[in-house]
Amino acid sequence: MWEKIKTEARHNQFLVAAVCAAAVLVFWVYGCESKTMSILEPEKKVTRLELQTEVDTFKLQVKAAVADLDKQDLFKVELITVGVAIAEAGGINPAGVGIGVMLLGVLGLAADNRKKNSIILTLKNNGGTNGTTNAVTT
DSSP: OHHHHHHHHHHTHHHHHHHHHHHHHHHHHHHSOOOEEOSSOTTSEEOHHHHHHHHHHHHHHHHHHHHHHHHHHHHHHHHHHHHHHHHHHTOOOHHHHHHHHHHHHHHHHHHHHHHHHHHHHHHHHTTTOOSSSOOOOO
């Protein structure tokens, strides 16, 4: 039987080659899904569906970023509108603004000193080290 197959294959070499090539082509077309480089991770290859998912995700991230920018710009416009309304009414007191700015500075200094004091206390309780770096000696 094997001899008969070999004889027929020798007599019909081009037909056998065409059938083999067709089988390989059918396997490649239907068995191997097309892939391309990922937009978000260039070292990774993705299919059409995965690429569309990446694009949709990116679009949503862009929409969220634009919405955040719009929200910030709206806040700035509202702040300027309130400031202009107060200025037109003559309700701004330069001394009051100065005192408010100084009060914010004092609050910032107090918060900064509390943080420094907690770090110093932690260093003292740990024998001069904070566990990750050497203590600074002064």
